[in-house]
Amino acid sequence: MTLFNDFMSLIYPRHCAACSNVLIEQEEFLCLNCENALPKGHQDFSNGRAVHDILAARVPLVQAKYLYTFEKSGKIQNIIHAIKYQGRKELAAYLGELMAKEFTNNPVLFDIIVPIPLHPKKIKKRGFNQSEYFGSGIAKALGKSMMLDNLIRKVETTTQTKKKKYQRWENVEGIFHLQNHESIQNKHVMLVDDVVTTGATIEAAWQALKDVEGIKISVASIAFAKKS
Secondary structure, eight states, X not given: OHHHHHHHHHHSOOBOTTTOOBOOTTOSSSOHHHHHHSOBOGXXXXXXXXXXXXXXXXXXXXEXXXXXXXXXXXXXXXXXXXXXXXXXXXXXXXXXXXXXXHHHXXXXXXXXXXXXXXXXXXXXXXXXXXXXXXXXXXXXXXXXXXXXXXXXXXXXXXXXXXXOHXXXXXXXXXXXXXXXXXXXXXXXXXXXXXXXXXXXXXXXXXXXHTTSTTOEEEEEEEEEOOOO
């Protein structure tokens, strides 16, 4: 089997999603060099302090975690683009598994995972929700359940990428709707997203969830991108 795998690798080499170097057999999605050297959240990583800071007084987070610090035109952007625009769903799930290890090392007790939903038109165009696959990796590794059909995106929005902070909030205000409050009463919900920048999307989700009795909110994302 090893000889066959080696032969197939010569014909169809697999490449690191971060640096594009050819992967060796034991490397799955990222080369070992990138996996060890990618920009983690450093001192912010253990408690997501940067995410807490941008959402202070707007969303009462229990905890926030993110795997990487986003770098424009860098390796983390390559990873995010590979997931969103090259259909690398399995890569998103793998990153969820890496995130799950961080919850093991720095535990937070949550009940259910809720991915930030995409609008049906975006799902139809892209084919999948990257946050759902990221969440599935966390859920599988930690034995948690995911809720996919309760929080829905009722308004299609334009891309957030080039918008200023106030424009990002205006772009997502009122876009989410919670269909069943009772199903998450007194639950600790882990919202998962691909990239957190200004926190506008997380805040918009909180606006749809905040009236649920006894609800608690934490956040997990692949990356945090500080907006200058």
